[in-house]
Amino acid sequence: MEFETARKRMVDRLLEHDRIEREATAEALRTVPRHAFIPPDRREHAYHDRPLPIGDGQTISAPHMVAIVTDLLALDPGDRVLEIGTGCGYHAAVTAEALARTGRDGRDDHGASVYSVEYDSELADHARETLSEHGYDVDVRTGDGYEGWAEHAPYDRAYLTCAPESLPERVVEQIRPDGCVVGPVGRGQQTLVRAWRREDGDIDRETHGGVRFVPMRRDD
Numbered sequence: 001m002e003f004e005t006a007r008k009r010m011v012d013r014l015l016e017h018d019r020i021e022r023e024a025t026a027e028a029l030r031t032v033p034r035h036a037f038i039p040p041d042r043r044e045h046a047y048h049d050r051p052l053p054i055g056d057g058q059t060i061s062a063p064h065m066v067a068i069v070t071d072l073l074a075l076d077p078g079d080r081v082l083e084i085g086t087g088c089g090y091h092a093a094v095t096a097e098a099l100a101r102t103g104r105d106g107r108d109d110h111g112a113s114v115y116s117v118e119y120d121s122e123l124a125d126h127a128r129e130t131l132s133e134h135g136y137d138v139d140v141r142t143g144d145g146y147e148g149w150a151e152h153a154p155y156d157r158a159y160l161t162c163a164p165e166s167l168p169e170r171v172v173e174q175i176r177p178d179g180c181v182v183g184p185v186g187r188g189q190q191t192l193v194r195a196w197r198r199e200d201g202d203i204d205r206e207t208h209g210g211v212r213f214v215p216m217r218r219d220d
């Protein structure tokens with residue numbers, strides 16, 4: 001299979017360049033068919049390590065960026081994860097796959113353990129379809145990610161695939177103590193941040209370098 005070979009080569013290259021740390025992340029990238037999540041006319045580029053347009057002016061992140069964010073989530077078996085910015089659903093599938101390879105399969109008694117909020121209803125509908133077609137049990141909701149998704153909180157982990165000016169408070173509130181949120185922060189210059197929520201409610205922030213994601217949109 002042409003796509004499968006290209007995908008495995010891409011992951012080998014990412015590993016050679018130390019872009020992937022965790023085995024579960026590498027296995028997830030080897031497994032999720034990125035080509036199936038992007039528009040048909042872009043599929044030939046699916047396994048190049050670069051971002052691609054997915055419609056509505058949005059882009060799917062480059063695979064190395066998906067790997068970095070997934071690694072930073074430091075997933076534990078059975079974690080419940082919130083994603084802000086479903087886009088085409090690729091990263092959500094990688095997270096679900098990484099979770100399944102981290103230990104206990106997340107798709108058990110609680111139903112989905114990846115929840116994702118997407119601003120654009122067409123992207124959300126399309127992602128929902130692709131995810132279910134490929135057997136990924138991810139719950140997708142159309143809405144404003146600044147609000148998080150209170151119904152399923154608390155989450156062990158959360159991540160953003162679009163950049164706010166500062167970490168959305170509601171999302172941080174929906175993380176359990178000792179959980180973390182990972183995402184790009186800033187307008188213009190963005191920094192990849194991992195924020196751990198402490199027992200006393202304070203936040204420990206680590207920074208992980210400069211990045212470029214689409215800006216997080218906001219209801220006016």
Ligand code: SAH
Nearest residue numbers: 085087088090091119144145161162216217
């Ligand atoms: N993880 C995605 C990346 C999509 S790009 C993937 O694998 O394809 C970022 C996404 O964030 C876009 O789809 C954009 O519509 C969405 N987004 C932007 N602002 C948002 C907001 N306030 N709430 C939810 N999603 C938002």
